[in-house]
Amino acid sequence: MSLPQFRILQPLTLDEACRMLDEHGSESMIIAGGTDVIPNLQMRLFAPRVLIDIKPLRELAKIELSRDGLRIGAAATLTHALETPWLGEKFPVLSSAISTIAGPLQRNMGTIGGNLCLETRCRWYNQSKFWRQSLGGCLKKDGDICHVAPGGKFCWAAWSGDSAPAFLALGAEVEIASAAGTRRIPLEKFYKNDGKDRIALARNEILTAVHVTASMSGRRGVYHKLRVRDSIDYPLAGVAVAMDVDSTGVCRDARVALSAVNPAPMLVRAAAESLIGKKWSRELAEEIAHVAIRTGKPLTTSGSTPVYRRDMVRVFTRRALEEVWNSAQQSS
Amino acid sequence: MDKQLIRLRINGEVHEIALSPNRLLLDALREDLGFTGSKRGCDDSSCGCCAVLVDGTPMLSCVALAASYENCKITTVEGLGGPGNLDSVQEGFAEMGGAQCGYCTPGFMIATKALLDRNPNPTLDEIREALSGNLCRCTGYMQIYESVKYALERHGSISSSVRETPSTQAPAVR
Secondary structure, eight states: OOOOOOEEEESSHHHHHHHHHHGGGGGGGSSSSSSHHHHHHHTTTTSSSSEOTTTTTTTGEEEEEEEEEEETTSSSBBBHHHHHHHHHHHHHHHHHTTTTOOOHHHHOBBBHHHHEEEEOOOOSSSHHHHHHTTOOOOOOTSSSOOOOTTTTOOOBBBBBSSSSHHHHHOOOOOEEEEEEEEEEEEEHHHHOOOSSSSOOOTTOOOOEEEEEGGGGTTTTEEEEEOOSEEEEEEEESEEEEEEEEEETTTTEEEEEEEEESSSSSSHHHHHHHHHOOOBHHHHHHHHHHHHHHHHHOOOOOOOOOOHHHHHHHHHHHHHHHHHHHHHHHHHH | OOOEEEEEETEEEEEEEETTTTEEEEEEIISSSSTSSOOOOSSSSOOOOEHHHHHHHHEEGGGOOGGGTTSSSEOHHHOOOOOOSHHHHHHHEEHHOOOOSSSHHHHHHHHHHHHHHHHHSSOHHHHHHHTTTTTOOSOOOOHHHHHHHHHHHHHHHHHHHTTTTGGSSSSSSS
């Protein structure tokens, strides 16, 4: 498919990128790895007149560990994150999740920031313009009806990133810059759970980094992903678990987060309360798994069925909890 | 949109061409410069047929804007070797039946080359992982893994000559 016409701007610094965003506003889009933006442009899902290419900005590509914790620059590639050996040792849920994103070639291009800002996906949306037009469009693009939930006025396009649930499970924060300065917000607040308006990022703002506080270092964790094929595929459901288990096997803190079953990646709030102070038992894992199901509200946005995706949320939650507890036992 | 003069470094040679900002690297390679080894498969970054090495790292030229890859060292399958001067990877695919229709083969060769340059002694699991971004719809993967193993055995013996080609540069973007 052809690409629409646009200009490419290549800022040399973050400040310059922010000024460009300010100047071009809603006519501009940020591009880094391009693995999400380019196919979407080909499908004419957006029509920016200006692309601001932040890939060469080295200041955005660093992965650093300090006393405050982990900071990953938005333009760091997914491969860079996977090949940072201490990242997987200190934050296993992150490497577990990032390793499932697409395939190795896409990860060589795609960035952490791009994965956290991924466009939501739906079988009625991620299609060519010709295909969409033949149905008169949808709520999310060029139309006024939702084919997933006819009659509804809410867009259910699914959050389809894998790193976001892992970062949520670590209580991450995102750093956002604009010409006016920078701000930091919890990652959880970054996602709006609206398929049409997915992230809390104004048109003149840019995601610059994601932070994980030092106290999360060493937290055990794993991510489980449902997909049609084992490589180069978006999640149909995803479950991330990060847990602090003491030497007696008691859970001191835990977070469970889901992907691909809502328009946002989402924490399973009630899970933490039920897990803290408990030791492993199959009954407890089943209980949490059933809690997780209630947080996921998958609809028919993909080739798989909501029933199957919901049930796999249950299965993956149980398995992830068991794995995390087992790994704690083996090392104590 | 106005065309811009762009310098692309491909297989060790600099090419200066006038391109629209929306020209994909794949189209610049295939249509403007005649490097038709790189193939357009899925056209949406999910098959690996268009893979090229960018500073030694395999990337997908179908989602890369040519203008964003100025001054990078780009290696296409043509840059690995040609008739009479085949790379061990190309020999491996020829000898072990790693290609059937051949459409995905350049992408597999590029991914294999990148793997062997970084890890001269990969395990089968590492080979499978490194090639998991490339899809083949006819041969099946076992012959491809056999091809990689063949290349692996030959890699050491000819590596001194291969090292001089731009494709073996250490990855700059990591």
